[in-house]
Amino acid sequence: MTALRVGVDVGGTNTDAVVLDAADRVLARAKRPTSPDVTAGLRAALDAVLGEIGGRADEVTRVMLGTTHATNAILERRSLxxxxxxxxxxxxxxxxxxxxxxxxxxxxxxxxxxxxxxxxxxxxxxxxxxxxxxxxxxxxxxxxxxxxxxxxxxxxxxxxxxxxxxxxxxxxxxxxxxxxxxxxxxxxxxxxxxxxxxxxxxxxLYGVARDVTRALTDALAGRGLAPQTYFAQNDGTLMAVDHAARYPVLTIGSGPANSLRGAALLSGVSDAIVADVGGTSTDFGVLAGGFPRESAAPAEIGGVTTNFRMPDILAIALGGGSVVAGGAVGPRSVGYRITREALVFGGRTATLTDAAVAAGRGRVGTHPVPDLDGLAAAVRLADEMVADAVDRVSLGRGDRPLVAVGGGAFLLPDTIPGAGEVVRPPDADVANAVGAAIALAGGRSGTIVAGRTGRDAAVERAKREAADRAVAAGADPAAVEIVELSEVPLSYLEGPAVRVHVKAAGPLK
Structure with missing residues (x-):
């Protein structure tokens, strides 16, 4: 019997779920609208994907979740x-x-x-x-x-x-x-x-973490399953449920990180720009060695500035549900209501999806697109917004391929200024859930080394601490590796000092 893994990612518009086998092949997939309370959409996606594999559901040994629960709680000031x-x-x-x-x-x-x-x-x-x-x-x-x-x-x-x-x-x-x-x-x-x-x-966020853990456990128990469960972190790695219960804030950037990791696996490209096109926005990030490039700037969450590690993501208000009106595209979006309100689904609101279908970039929906003024101009404007975003994240390198993922990936043109080849991998619309399912367990450590002596011993302590945290997050102690080591000199001090940062990661135990 082959062990199976389930990856789930809760997005602003859709909640995606996939089942992967030991060879990282996608056996089943499902997309369900994200519910206002988030949890109902999670359960619907999980039920759908487990139902798709039928009698093999008891082969699921691990479930990995990337969730917006923590982000939503802070933004909406609830359950805190x-x-x-x-x-x-x-x-x-x-x-x-x-x-x-x-x-x-x-x-x-x-x-x-x-x-x-x-x-x-x-x-x-x-x-x-x-x-x-x-x-x-x-x-x-x-x-x-x-x-x-x-x-x-x-x-x-x-x-x-x-x-x-x-x-x-x-x-x-x-x-x-x-x-x-x-x-x-x-x-x-x-x-x-x-x-x-x-x-x-x-x-x-401790109470939020407890509630989402209970919701996930209950949903699995409803199908008679009790697999090991993990939460995705901001840096594209995983942590076990008990670890997530202690550090729920580290799940806030997991959605974009999952998309980047999934894009790397599905495309086979480890160094690239990734564009994750959703219903409301498009996230642009950069893969470096198969992991998300991290931001050096403080992250603002719900109006509060923080400094834990987050993926370097540029988000623009451009997605499949972006409303086309008055010569503009967005920022307003129909979001998860796209299947009711977009023209291609018989609705009355012109969206970027309608404009892309009219331009021949994809076949979506159940109705033909009416001949409306402004749709062609909307596609040109969207392409300009994408080119500008690519220029901002590429940092002057125009040779990187661009991997297009997300449910709205078909909106992107085949040639984008500032990027190399546009890669459209299979299962790109569920790359975020795939990224959650394939992630390694990870841990970090940081310290300051002052003076010229003791540097080597301090670095080794930081390495051990990062490896220990990766193990606590669920990594196999025998297979943990140091995947990042940086030393940054600190100026304006009486003596020499450096800031040391270490990241460790390894396969799940």
Whole structure:
């Protein structure tokens, strides 16, 4: 009996699911509209794809999920937990209190109180001040008992995490072992405010992670299945369910990362531009060695700036459901209502899908496209938007092939300025679900090495920590490899210092 894997990706318009065998062949596939509550669409897609393989459903040993649950919860300010926010940094950092700059409604939804107490480190790992344990206990006693979770952020904790770990022990003593704790050195990189923001969002999402895990488990149990389940991360790797329960914020960029990984497998191209054309938008990214190129800029989520690793994605408001009107294309889209509202489905709204069908780029729908003014101009305008986006992500390299994936891939022309060959692989419309199903388990580590001595030992520690985190995420300990190692010199310090970042990945155990 061959072990089968199911990949599921929840998008803004559709939820896609695929079944892959041990040789990464697509055995079954399904697309279902994403429901307003997300979970119903997930269950519908899962039921459809499992029903397609019939009696082989009991051969499914692993299910991998890329989901928008965390993103939607932040954007819609719903289902978020209340967080006690604790910063270790006084007497420094008090000029910018925690959650400064947050949208007022999100802050009201999340914050159960904030405090800045004595502690933190300099960049070389020396403590700024002794850890103020009494102030920590006082804060937890006065406000922490109303919180669903606690977020702890220390100044330069990537250079020395001992204080954050000690605070975690204090929290467990004061509030009990059942209260979730989010530690910033496990979430983000350098940059105090951005790392703190990511840590607080992570703590606020613990309940969301629990709910989606339960929904997935229940959907599988309804078919008598109990496979190993994994969640897709921002960087195109996976993490086991218990790991995702601790780090739900790391699932936020999983959709674009899945598409890039799926595009690499389906096309056989490991270095390329990828255009994922959906119903509402098109995401442009770059494959480097089969993995998504990562962004060096902070990521903004729901009005909050964070600094954990995200794919370098350029999204434009151009998709199959983009409304064509008044000589413009988008940004308004009919989204998941395209099968009711587009002209090719008997609706009354002209969309980019209608324009592409009229131009002969694809055959979609059940009705002929009426002869309307503006459809040809809409195709030309869309092509210009695509060419501009390709120019922005290519960074001057015009020889990379472009892999077209997503349900609206047929909208793209066969020749695009700034790119090489346009590749249209089989099963391109479910590349995101394929990417979820093939991903490796991964882990990261980052630190700062100050001074000329001890560099080699510090790098080796970072490698071990990244490998350990990959194993905790579900990787086979015997097959974990270091897939990325970067050292960035830090300027304007008294002595030489470098920032070290390590990424490890390996097949699932």
């Amino acid at each position: 937990g209340r967080v006690a926010v604790l910063r270790l940094g006084a007497p420094a950092t008090t000029a910018i209190p925690p959650l400064t700059g947050w949208p007022a409604d999100l802050r009201r939804a999340v914050s159960a109180g904030e405090a800045v107490v004595g502690g933190g480190h300099f960049v070389d790992g020396r403590p700024i001040a002794p850890l103020d344990r009494a102030a920590i206990r006082r804060f937890l006693t006065e406000g922490g008992r109303e919180a669903d979770a606690v977020a702890v952020t220390g100044v330069f904790s990537p250079a020395g995490a001992d204080q954050e770990r000690e605070v975690a022990e204090i929290v467990r003593t004061e509030l009990g072992a059942a209260v979730p704790i989010s530690l910033s050195h496990e979430i983000g990189s350098l940059g105090l405010v951005e790392r703190e923001n990511a840590t607080v969002l992570n703590a606020a």
